[in-house]
Amino acid sequence: MPRPTRFTADQLLDAAVRLAVAHGPAGVTMSAVAKETGAPSGSVYHRFPNRTALLAEVWLRTVERFQDGYFAALTGADGPRPAARRAARHVVAWSRAHPEEAALLLHGPEVFGRAEWAEHHTHRAALGTERVHTAVASITTALGTTTPRDTERVSLALIDLPLSLVRRHLRAGAPLPDHAEELAEQCAEALLS
Template structure:
């Protein structure tokens, strides 16, 4: 009878998140993750075919966790402006409660080796991104933002500005200011106010 694995996939990916948060994507190697959890390096290859698979999984698990909550907020209220404000707050609140994962996402998929990912990993990444942009697009349409300027306005309100609020403190390893969620919501409300 085979022995059960000593470390599960989530423990391995949690260690990879910590390494990525402290040393960036370059710090996430098979041997570094194995060392971080006290496992033999060879055991990593029983879970992942190589470093590119490890990088893909740590990126995808993190971004999928974020997107699940973000999509829920975008659909949280029949009033599209209220849903937009809630979604903008979510970017900051999620980053506050998961600073290591949020710091990882600031790097972007390309830095996590997307060019070397398997077709399945790329499909998962694209599917999640398409879901988010479809939901943001639907919200834009419900607000009457159908031209290029309107679409840019909603992307700025719901993606770019909330990310800019968290980027500087996370990159500096500092906590987010206590008013960060309020700033994200206020910026979204101003940008999406009825003309």
């Protein structure tokens, strides 16, 4: 009978998130993850063949977790404006609930070695990006607007402004204010009116 797994991939990736927040992506090494979890280095290499794969997985897992909730917020039978408001709120609410992961995402995938990722990792990243573009285009169309300027306005409302609000506080090491979700929603509504 095989031995139960002592250190799961998620435990190792959680340690990588903590290291990235504390020391930046450069602090995420195979040996640092092993030390952080108390796992033998072989356990880390068993799940991630090299540091590049580890960095890709920690980035992708984090962004995919964020995107799952974001896309859920964008769906609903109540129309595009409520969906847009929910999506803007989600950026802030998810960042409040997951401050370490939100801080990790502020670095961007390039700092996590995207240029070196294996094809299956770059494909996953491209799918996520395409989902975002498709969702923004769908909301833009549902709002009855179709010009490039309209698309920019929707992107600003749903992505850039809420992210800017989060970024300012996280980079300052300050908690998000209690009114941040409401402010993100109000800004989205104002831009979409």
